[in-house]
Structures are given as C-alpha cells and as structure tokens.
Amino acid sequence: MAESRPPSGRIRLLRNGAAVMCALLLFYGVPVERRPDGALMGGVSATVAFLVGVVGLLWLVTRQIRRYLAAPEGAGQQVDGILLLLMVVIVFFAQFYFRLEIHDPSQFDGLRTRTDALYYTIVTLGTVGYGDVHAVGQGARIAVMIQIVFDLIVIGTLLAVMTSSIVRARGEIRHRGETRHEDASGGEPT
DSSP: OOOOOOOOHHHHHHHHHHHHHHHHHHHHHSOOOBOTTSOBTTHHHHHHHHHHHHHHHHHHHHHHHHHHHHOTTOHHHHHHHHHHHHHHHHHHHHHHHHHHHHHOTTSEESOOSHHHHHHHHHHHHTTOOOSSSEEOSHHHHHHHHHHHHHHHHHHHHHHHHHHHHHHHHHHHHHHHHHHHHHHHHTSSOO
8 A cells, every 4th residue: 555645735725725715705705785675685694603613613723732732743634734724724714793783893903904904803813913903892892802812823833843843853954963963973872
C-alpha cells in the first residue's frame, strides 16, 4: 500500500484560497431581506441559527485542538484546519452582525452593509478597534464578546501549533547535527 504524502505548498495554497472564495461567496450570497409586508425573513430563526452556530463552532474548535494534541507532527494540515475554522468564524459572525443590523438598526453604530459587517468582524479579530463601527445594543455586545472569546481560542491554538512545530524542527536539526558530529568523530558527541 502506497504511503500518502502531505499536499504540496501550492496545493495547500490553492485549497485555502478556494475556501476563502467559497466563504466570501456564501457570505455575500445568502439572502437577508425583508418580506414585502416588512417582516424580517427569519428573525427568530436567525437567533436560533446563531446559537446553533456557536455550539457548532465550539465543537469545531474542540475537534481541531484534539486533532492537534493527537498528532502534533502534522502542523501544516493543522494550520490549514485552523485557518479554515477562522474563516468560518469570520463569515459566521459577519453574517450574524449584518442580520442583526437589518433586524434592529440600533444594535450597531456605523454598520450598514455586508462589507461593514465583514470589516467589523475582521477588525475585532485583529483587536484593532478603530471605533468607526461599534456595538451599541446589548445583543450586539453579547455577540461581540462571544466572537472575541472564539478569536482568542483560535489564535491561541494557531500560535501553539506554530510554536511547537518550530521547537520540534529545531530539535530535529540539532539531533541531525549531533548525529553527523558523532559519525565524523567515530564515537560519542563532544
């Protein structure tokens, strides 16, 4: 049976690019409109979907952390998985913020379009906080706090994966150097 090789950097880049493109198509393609009678399409269902999404994201984050702990040597695939999870978190929260704005425009100050929602989500992820868009209502503030917790968990996991892979690579390089020195001297390393 042939041993499977990890995907090349080019394949991983294409796969990650396709995932970003699909996430953006989904984000900008999901219809979020009012019906002709003025009622929001899916007002309560949007909140239920948000809560189900939060539970799903918790599950994904937990699964990714367990996968890393089970096989820390596969850092490349795990970084891809974490980045994919990060895209899901960004699209999910941006969509929720936009739906919340449509349902209750008093929840955010400065958020009017899908791009505003995506911008706000990414600015919150980056902990930049320019202040041009900010949560005003209690519902928006709760959602933003939940996003910040997810962001910290995902970024912390990404940093742990990267740090451990760098430490492991340095250890392997050091071990190879000691082995070469031992072979050259014909005995114990000095």
